[in-house]
Amino acid sequence: MPATAPAALCVKGLSKSYDGKSVVGPLSFALAPGSVTGLLGGNGAGKTTTIGMIMGLIEPTTGTICALGCDMARERAKVLGRMNFESPYVDMPHRLTVRQNLNVFAMLYGVPRRDEKIARLAKEFALEDFIDRPTGRLSAGQKTRVALAKALLNDPALLLLDEPTASLDPDTADWVRARIEDHRRAHNCTILLASHNMNEVERLCDRVMMLRQGAIVDDASPAALLERYGRATLEEVFLDVARGRATASSGAQA
Numbered sequence: 001m002p003a004t005a006p007a008a009l010c011v012k013g014l015s016k017s018y019d020g021k022s023v024v025g026p027l028s029f030a031l032a033p034g035s036v037t038g039l040l041g042g043n044g045a046g047k048t049t050t051i052g053m054i055m056g057l058i059e060p061t062t063g064t065i066c067a068l069g070c071d072m073a074r075e076r077a078k079v080l081g082r083m084n085f086e087s088p089y090v091d092m093p094h095r096l097t098v099r100q101n102l103n104v105f106a107m108l109y110g111v112p113r114r115d116e117k118i119a120r121l122a123k124e125f126a127l128e129d130f131i132d133r134p135t136g137r138l139s140a141g142q143k144t145r146v147a148l149a150k151a152l153l154n155d156p157a158l159l160l161l162d163e164p165t166a167s168l169d170p171d172t173a174d175w176v177r178a179r180i181e182d183h184r185r186a187h188n189c190t191i192l193l194a195s196h197n198m199n200e201v202e203r204l205c206d207r208v209m210m211l212r213q214g215a216i217v218d219d220a221s222p223a224a225l226l227e228r229y230g231r232a233t234l235e236e237v238f239l240d241v242a243r244g245r246a247t248a249s250s251g252a253q254a
């Protein structure tokens, strides 16, 4: 990527408070086009809130978000067709079948040749056995696969993933990670990935932002974090950050 390539996502002073109590931010960061950035943090650190604000599902208290060159406060409509997200906290209508749900979203995103696209994703995410079943009657893992298929319907250039493999068995999770990698390669997609799975983060991410109590407390490549904290695995780094520890050699905040 040339050094001058504009950021795919640029967030400045983004914060969220509830009843005057701050839960996130102010956060400022930019994501390079085609990069995969992990958003790590303990329960309640602010990952879902951050992703929700970027997608426009949660109204920020302060700050600006520029996605794919568009100011999300003023030009959201221009860019939503090129973004997508997956979150276990956002449910699809239960009574609609998987096919009907995917069709509705495909229409919303203006996907050309919808049937073809849905058939391809159904094959890719192994949805064919239950594609005509009401979405509310699926298992958690099946719902997650449907949500991922929905997230890729419009070949997004910016993809936000909130714990995409949380409810999947290890085999399916591994295979989903490969699909995410394929999508990134095929579309030079920029991905922000909230995850509690450190192997997933090490495999997929070229950058990791560590969140604690709504603030970014570290931001580097997985390899640089291992070196900075003097640790062998990201799991150990995570524990250091989550518990407010820092090694003498790290220079990271305690």
Ligand SMILES: Nc1ncnc2c1ncn2[C@@H]1O[C@H](COP(=O)(O)OP(=O)(O)OP(=O)(O)O)[C@@H](O)[C@H]1O
Residues within 6 Å of the ligand: 018, 023, 041, 042, 043, 044, 045, 046, 047, 048, 049, 050
């Ligand atoms: N509607 C709300 N009203 C008040 N507080 C909220 C609301 N939504 C979220 N919070 C608080 O904001 C903080 C951040 O929550 P968030 O869901 O973003 O965390 P998270 O990092 O995604 O956590 P987890 O790993 O458990 O999913 C938490 O303390 C949560 O209780």
